[in-house]
Amino acid sequence: MPRGGPEFDPLSADLFPPLPSAVQWGLERTRRILSGVGNPLSSIPVLHVGGTNGKGSVARIWASILKASGLRVGLYSSPHLVSFRERFLVGGRPVPDDLLRELAVQLRPFLIQQEPSYFEATTALAFLAFERARVDVAVIEVGLGGRLDATNVVSPVLTAITNVDLDHREFLGDSVAEIAWEKAGILKSGVPAFTASRNEEVLQLLGREAATLGVPLSRISTPEGEVSLQGTRFRLRTRRWGDLHLRSPLIGMHQLENLALAVRSLEALPPRFPLPVDAVRVGVSNARVPGRFQVEREGDRTWILDVAHNPPAARALADTLRRVSPSAPRVGVLGIMADKDHLEILRALAPELDRIVLTVPSRIPEARRWDPEVVRAELLSEVALEVQVEPTAEEAFRSARTGAGDAGTVLVSGSFGLVGEALRFLDRIPPEALPPSSEFG
Numbered sequence: 001m002p003r004g005g006p007e008f009d010p011l012s013a014d015l016f017p018p019l020p021s022a023v024q025w026g027l028e029r030t031r032r033i034l035s036g037v038g039n040p041l042s043s044i045p046v047l048h049v050g051g052t053n054g055k056g057s058v059a060r061i062w063a064s065i066l067k068a069s070g071l072r073v074g075l076y077s078s079p080h081l082v083s084f085r086e087r088f089l090v091g092g093r094p095v096p097d098d099l100l101r102e103l104a105v106q107l108r109p110f111l112i113q114q115e116p117s118y119f120e121a122t123t124a125l126a127f128l129a130f131e132r133a134r135v136d137v138a139v140i141e142v143g144l145g146g147r148l149d150a151t152n153v154v155s156p157v158l159t160a161i162t163n164v165d166l167d168h169r170e171f172l173g174d175s176v177a178e179i180a181w182e183k184a185g186i187l188k189s190g191v192p193a194f195t196a197s198r199n200e201e202v203l204q205l206l207g208r209e210a211a212t213l214g215v216p217l218s219r220i221s222t223p224e225g226e227v228s229l230q231g232t233r234f235r236l237r238t239r240r241w242g243d244l245h246l247r248s249p250l251i252g253m254h255q256l257e258n259l260a261l262a263v264r265s266l267e268a269l270p271p272r273f274p275l276p277v278d279a280v281r282v283g284v285s286n287a288r289v290p291g292r293f294q295v296e297r298e299g300d301r302t303w304i305l306d307v308a309h310n311p312p313a314a315r316a317l318a319d320t321l322r323r324v325s326p327s328a329p330r331v332g333v334l335g336i337m338a339d340k341d342h343l344e345i346l347r348a349l350a351p352e353l354d355r356i357v358l359t360v361p362s363r364i365p366e367a368r369r370w371d372p373e374v375v376r377a378e379l380l381s382e383v384a385l386e387v388q389v390e391p392t393a394e395e396a397f398r399s400a401r402t403g404a405g406d407a408g409t410v411l412v413s414g415s416f417g418l419v420g421e422a423l424r425f426l427d428r429i430p431p432e433a434l435p436p437s438s439e440f441g
Helices: 010-015 028-036 055-068 097-114 118-132 176-186 200-213 253-266 277-286 311-324 342-352 372-380 393-404 416-425
Strands: 046-050 073-076 088-090 137-141 158-161 193-195 217-219 225-228 231-238 242-248 294-298 301-306 330-334 355-358 386-389 409-413
Touching: 010 097, 010 118, 028 097, 028 118, 046 055, 046 176, 055 073, 055 137, 055 253, 055 277, 073 118, 088 118, 097 118, 118 137, 158 176, 158 253, 176 200, 193 200, 193 253, 200 217, 225 253, 225 311, 231 253, 242 253, 242 277, 253 277, 253 311, 301 311, 301 416, 311 342, 311 409, 330 342, 330 393, 330 416, 342 372, 342 409, 355 372, 355 393, 372 386, 393 409, 393 416, 409 416
Parallel strands: 046 137, 046 158, 073 137, 158 193, 193 217, 301 409, 330 355, 330 409, 355 386
Antiparallel strands: 073 088, 225 231, 231 242, 294 301
C-alpha cells in the first residue's frame, strides 16, 4: 500500500506484507484466506449493511443497541478517520494491538500466497479477531458495492441497504440501476432485508432481486422528528416494541432515516436475540458516529466535522446546516479527492457558507489529489463567496478559525482524511482510535 495514502497507518504497515491498495473484485481470495485459518465467523450471527451513504451509521446504531441488550458485539467498519484500529471494535472498544499482531502472523502465509487487496486482508483480520474475542454477534459494513465486496462472504441473519445513489461510478456503473444491482448482491435467500431507499427505480430493482432470491424485503419510511445541534428526537412505530419516543445524538434528517432503518430492521432478528425495549432506547441514545455531523466546541466557536464525500452526502449535509442554523460567519474547509464530483459537492455546500477554504488532505495519494487552484477558479465563476487555497490542512484550519471569529462556525468536510486531520488538530481523537489495554471491555 502506498505510504501516505488514505489507507496507510503505521499499525497496518506492521501487520501486513506489502499488498496492492487497488480494488480487486471477487470473493475467492477472501474465501481461500478464511478457509486457511478455519473459517472464522462461520458460526457467529452476522448483520450485514450496505448502501451508498449511511451504512456506517446504521452499523454503529445496530452495534449500540445489541450491546445495550447485553450481547458481546464485534463491529467492522471502514475507512478509518485517525487510526486503523477504529475498524475493529469489540464491545465498543478497539481490539488490542498485540492481538492484531498475533492474528496477523497467523494470516501472513495465506496473504503472501493469495496476494489479496488491503481491504480483503483487513476483512480477514476482522473476522479472525471477532472469533478470538468470542463475540455473540458481528456487525459488518460493506466496503464498496456489495456483490463482489470482500465482506460478502458472510451468511447473515439480517441485511440492510441504506440507499443507492451515484458514487464510485468507475467501479459500480454509470447509472443508479447498475449501482443498485451491485448493492443488491448482499441479499441472501430467505434472510430478512430492509432498505431506506426512496428511489422508485432502486426499489423496483431491489424488489425484483429479492423476489428472485426469496428474500423478504421491507422498505422503511422516514418518521417525523426534530433535529437540532443537540441531536434528533423522534417517534417510531414498531410491531415489536410499540410506539417509541427516542432521542439520539446523531444530527440530521438523513440520520433520522438511518435510525429508523436500524431500529425497525432489528425487529426481524430471531427470538434468541434478547432485545428489550430499554436496550433500544439506551442503544439509540448512546450511538455515536465520529465524523458524521460531529459538533465540537472551542470556546464559543463551533466546529462541524462531516465526511460527506459525494454529492448526495453533501446535499444531506447542506440540508442539516439549514435546519440547525449554526452561528455565523460560517467558514468551510474542504478537501476532496480528484475522482469525486467535487463541483457538485461544492455547489451543494456553498449556499450555506460565508467563505470557503480549499486544501489537500495529506492522506490522499498523489494520483487522487485535486488541484485546488483550478477548482477555485471554477468555483469563483459560479459563487460570490471568498474562496481561498491553503497548501496544508493545518494552515486551512488556522485560516478558517480566524475567519470564523470567536463565535462563528468552521465546517470541515469532503473526505475521511480531512476530517481525521481536523480531529487531530482539535485534539478530539475518538476513543476507539487510541491504543487500548490488553483486555477487551
